[in-house]
Amino acid sequence: MNVELVREGFAKHFDGATGSVYASPGRINLIGEHTDYNGGFVFPGAIDKGMVAEIKLNGTDKVRAVALDLNETAEFGLNEEDAPQASWARYIFGVCREIIKRGGKIAGFDTAFSGDVPLGAGMSSSAALESTYAFALNDLFDLNIDKFELAKIGQATEHNYCGVKCGIMDQFASVFGKEGSLMLLDCRSLEYKYYPFNPQGYKLVLLDSVVKHELASSAYNKRRESCERVAAAIRKNHPEVEFLRDATMDMLNEVKAEVTEEDYMRAEYVIEEVQRVMDVCAALEKGDYETVGDRMYGTHHGMSKLYEVSCEELDFLNDIAKECGVTGSRVMGGGFGGCTINLVKEDKYEAFIEKAFTSYKEKYGREPKLYEVVISDGARKLC
Numbered sequence: 001m002n003v004e005l006v007r008e009g010f011a012k013h014f015d016g017a018t019g020s021v022y023a024s025p026g027r028i029n030l031i032g033e034h035t036d037y038n039g040g041f042v043f044p045g046a047i048d049k050g051m052v053a054e055i056k057l058n059g060t061d062k063v064r065a066v067a068l069d070l071n072e073t074a075e076f077g078l079n080e081e082d083a084p085q086a087s088w089a090r091y092i093f094g095v096c097r098e099i100i101k102r103g104g105k106i107a108g109f110d111t112a113f114s115g116d117v118p119l120g121a122g123m124s125s126s127a128a129l130e131s132t133y134a135f136a137l138n139d140l141f142d143l144n145i146d147k148f149e150l151a152k153i154g155q156a157t158e159h160n161y162c163g164v165k166c167g168i169m170d171q172f173a174s175v176f177g178k179e180g181s182l183m184l185l186d187c188r189s190l191e192y193k194y195y196p197f198n199p200q201g202y203k204l205v206l207l208d209s210v211v212k213h214e215l216a217s218s219a220y221n222k223r224r225e226s227c228e229r230v231a232a233a234i235r236k237n238h239p240e241v242e243f244l245r246d247a248t249m250d251m252l253n254e255v256k257a258e259v260t261e262e263d264y265m266r267a268e269y270v271i272e273e274v275q276r277v278m279d280v281c282a283a284l285e286k287g288d289y290e291t292v293g294d295r296m297y298g299t300h301h302g303m304s305k306l307y308e309v310s311c312e313e314l315d316f317l318n319d320i321a322k323e324c325g326v327t328g329s330r331v332m333g334g335g336f337g338g339c340t341i342n343l344v345k346e347d348k349y350e351a352f353i354e355k356a357f358t359s360y361k362e363k364y365g366r367e368p369k370l371y372e373v374v375i376s377d378g379a380r381k382l383c
C-alpha cells in the first residue's frame, strides 16, 4: 500500500497540508461463499493489499475528497440530500451517513485515497474503502464505535447507498483481519475464531481472470432473494429455520414442489456450502489439506452449476488447476468474474502457473494476473 503516494497527493490537492493516514485491507476467503447473508459460516482473511486514506478536518460541513488513482475529485455535504454522483464518493458519503444515523457527530474533512487492491477482482476493494473511512472517522471524532459496528456501517453503506444487499464477510474481514490468521466467522451470532494459516509445503495464490464483475450487483441481490424465498417456504413447516443455514436437504426436498427449479438449485448450493465450511474446519485442525482442497473444488462446482455465479473464464482456470494436480481451486468472492483462489503444492506450483498463463492467453488473448496471498492485519492508523 502506497503511503507516500497518498501523502504527496493529499499535499498537492490541499495546499501542502498533512493529515492522519489510515489503511484497511481487501480480503480472501478460503471457503464459505454466499453463506454470510444466509446466516452461515465464512473463512476469510485480510490481505496485504487495500486502501490508504489521508484525512484532515477542514472546519466546514463539507467533505472534499480526491480519488488519486482515478484523478477525480468530489465535494459533498453530510445531509441525506447531498449524495454525490461518483460511485467511489458514495462509499465515503454512505459511511458518513451511517455514522450520523447511529448518533455519531462528525463534521467536514479533506481526504485523498489510493488503493492497490484490484477493482472488481473479488477481493473487496469497496469493503476496504468503507472500512478505512469507518475506522478513520471513528478515531478522528472519538466516537467509540466498536469494531462490529464499524463493519456493519460498511455493510449498511453497500445496502443503502450502493445497491448491493451484501452480507457481513468483507467488512468483517477488513476490520478484524490479523496477520497470518484466517477467521472463522459465524455470520448469525458474529462469534469468530482466528485460525493461524501457514500450510507447510503449499502456496495460496489468486489467479485473476481479469473479467470484471461490475454489473453483478443485481444478480447478487437476486441470489439473496432466492435464498430468502426458500427459507420462508421451509419455515412454514419448520419455524426454527431462520436462515438457509438452519435447513437440511430433507427440508429443502419437502418444499421442492413449492419453489422454482432455480430457487431450489440456489438453496441446494447454500446448504451444501455450509457443510463444506464445517468440513474444512475439521480438516484444518488435522492439517488435512487434501480435504480442504477437495471442498474448494466442491464450492467451485456448486457456484458454477447450481448458484450460477461463475463464468467461462473462471471455469477454464478451474479446469486447468484440476489438470495440473492443484490441491484446491475455486472462484472466490461474489463471482461473475474476478479471481480463483488456489491451494497448490509447492512442487506443482511452477508448472501450474506456466500452464495457466499460456493456455489462458491462447484462449482469451490476454494473460490472467497472479497474486500471492499474504495474510495481514485489518483496519489501522498508519501515521
Ligand code: GLA
Residues within 6 Å of the ligand: 032, 033, 034, 035, 036, 037, 124, 166, 167, 168, 169, 170, 333, 334, 335
Ligand atoms: C461479496 C459480498 C459478501 C459475500 C460474498 C460471497 O463479496 O460482499 O458479503 O456474500 O460476495 O461470499
